Amino acid sequence: MKNAIEFNPYSKACPSREVLGEVGNLWSVLIIVSLSDGPLRFGQLQSRIEGISNRMLTQTLRNLERDGLILRTQLPEVPPRVEYSLTDLGTHMLKPLSQVEKWVLQYMPQIMENREKYDAIVAE
């Protein structure tokens, strides 16, 4: 498992599966895409991503920081000011992730329609 080519998310124990699940996670996507415009503070993220709990925001930020996708910068001020920004790696991941978000938004109407049809058929 030394070479990149050997990573395989279809394999049960491969760490790439974990990463794929983590990166694809809703909160991660929303956070990463949010940071595409530039650095944001903890509170700014929390208000932008409506409904994310304190706990989940913290936890997801930590994971992303650990993977090196985002950078946490604590400014020496009072009251504390912490900014989160995308690293180069994070910027790379942003591209495909924002595509996913874009596609979902674009096809939402069709998906909604499909669901209605499906539910109507199943309900009969």
Added chain:
Amino acid sequence: MKNAIEFNPYSKACPSREVLGEVGNLWSVLIIVSLSDGPLRFGQLQSRIEGISNRMLTQTLRNLERDGLILRTQLPEVPPRVEYSLTDLGTHMLKPLSQVEKWVLQYMPQIMENREKYDAIVAE
């Protein structure tokens, strides 16, 4: 919420958030990308996606079918033969999703490295 432009995953109650979470889900990604080569049967999917349980495979397939991303085709044979294939909509979603998978695989080594560094620092 009639227009596509009005969907917003940053809004708590918007259905696009649910869809984004569902599509980004690990199992969904692996299934959709798996089907990019052509139709696969239930059992084929289960063996390709190592470790997915009967239950999760069924459930995820149903959700994807409901959203209209995949098509379930039951062939009139004995024993039963069921094939799953991507719909046009599914094929559209495949593009960004396979990109995500590709990026993850490509940067896995760096991510692993970042994690080690992070853990080493935190552990001290």
Added chain:
DNA sequence: CCGAATCCTCGCTGATACTG
């Protein structure tokens, strides 16, 4: 072979309260 149904558990997640 495909999958529905059931049971059970474990950890994700939210809510709340508290600290530097």
Added chain:
DNA sequence: CAGTATCAGCGAGGATTCGG
């Protein structure tokens, strides 16, 4: 402001069994 700590619930998900 930016978290950490703790607790409770609840739903995702695995294992197993059964049916078409």
